Amino acid sequence: MKRILLSLLALFATQAEAQNLEKSLLWKISGNGIKEASYLYGTIHITCDATLPQKAVKALEATDQLYLELDMDDPTLQQSMMQSMMMKDGKTMSSLVSAEDFKIVDEFLTKQLGYSAQMLNTFKPFMISAMLYPKMIDCEMQSVEGNLMTVIKEQQEEVFGLESIEEQMNVFDAIPYEVQMKELVKTAKNNLAKDKQEMQLFLDIYKSEDINAMYAATQKSENEITSKYEEILLSNRNKNWIPIIEKVAKEKATFFGVGAGHLGGEMGVIQLLRKKGYKVEAVF
Template sequence: MSMLAAAVLSAGVLVGPMAQAAQAECQGVNLLDTMPEAERRALIAATDAVPYPRGHLWRATRGDSVVHLVGTYHLDDPRHDETMARITPLLEAAETILVEAGPLEQAAMTAELARDPSLMVITEGPTLREALSDEEWTLLASAMRERGMPPFMVSKMRPWYVSMLLALPACDLSSLAGGKGGLDGMVIDFAQSQDKPIVALESHKTIFRIFEGMGLEEQLGMIRSSLAMEPFAADYAVTLADAYFDGESRLIWELTRQKTLALPGQDPAQVEADFARMEQVLMTDRNRAWIPVIEGAAAKGPAVAAFGALHLPGETGVLRLMEEAGFTLERLPM
């Protein structure tokens, strides 16, 4: 599991159709429970170094504008039922419900991929089989077979898309095969059942814009990083989910950074540069684009905005940006 895994699970991007595999629920150990005390202290210190590092439910007010911000986790988990019970009164009172991508965006993504398969498939240049070493390809082929995808198909996929698939452990793909769509999907289902307006925070084209500026080597690097973490994927999946339900949004990102730095052969300067790059494109740029959308909805009446929890904390997180826009923030118990 790589830095991309943390972002996919807690920040989220609209990725369209994913591998359809029926795997068992992830069975692993929570790495925080076995972490040496010195590492734990360093992890907590890094987490606490950013604004608003914890909490997944916030009320933001500015004059008559009120919006509740809900940090979500994009995979299914029975613990979401308790969360839904907590936020249902807020959803019922909302004039508008905002999500990263609503039903219209999901449909638009599917239609666009059907019209233009080259968005996801390599049409010129080396295939992944040709671009990776024999050892790397063998590891990738095995990892993708576990996710229900034949290697000959994977070889022709664009590396950014393969990175997205690798970011989700094979044991977690059951959440994507006929599941509810995580807390985001449950919020959307509720809004539809109550005929509440659903507003998308971003276009379905966001995923293409995120990766279009990355070169082949940068995308291959994401694949290599994920493959290095593959043997421990189930443990990371359990750890990240538990951290989310403990309200530890930033901890997820810092844990992934810590474990990536500990991998053999890593250049610390390069790791930090990679994390800064991914935080910019996966969180910061999107956060800034979302603020006017949230403000516009809140000006029309009470609103709820539900999006990946990793978007909440940090110097350029949604909470700090809302504060800079003149909103008063209050953390609420989840």
């Protein structure tokens, strides 16, 4: 009975720790066979200010290579992405919605992107939603990943990826095209109003470095892709990354930069590494 009680207490402590991670985007990874500390940093793919905090710059200086979700300096990246943007099985956007809704999307995309929906008819709807991201912020778009790569190149170090573009794009084959199209129709009908509101929420949370709030916001999102397919979008990918992070961190001091939404929660990268026996500490 005593062992059972101790086990339950340990479980509750772990859950409480997962729910109350400190407010920090930068985390130090050590222990469990790691000789030199590596760092885990939560990024945001689109922002108005991608300036890296001094603590992140120091961590980059203390490490020997950069791992992002994708190898962003791979010369074949753009070509591979284009090959993966199309829906499978002959699906088209026009076949996923009514003629009336397709017309609304067509007019909206023509106005916002300069391309008709008919021209983009075979694209995965989420890919088109991603093309609209720059329209969701009232500034010139910047990228945290871009700034990380700039520093790494100045240090003459290498950039690698935790997953291939094919693996990342397959996520949007696993999420039903119908759901993706439903969200694109919603975006067209409200003319980006809701999307801008949610984007600003994520930007504000990111600025506060509150990864608990970031994870909670993804779960509460009105966008079904984000809220209802968290396992496909985040958890499964997190689990796939852990063996790579383990292997790489034991070989060389590494700076890992992944979307901040991947850090929080019981199935977030921080907790998954802790469950494997690594010490993962917030850096302030």
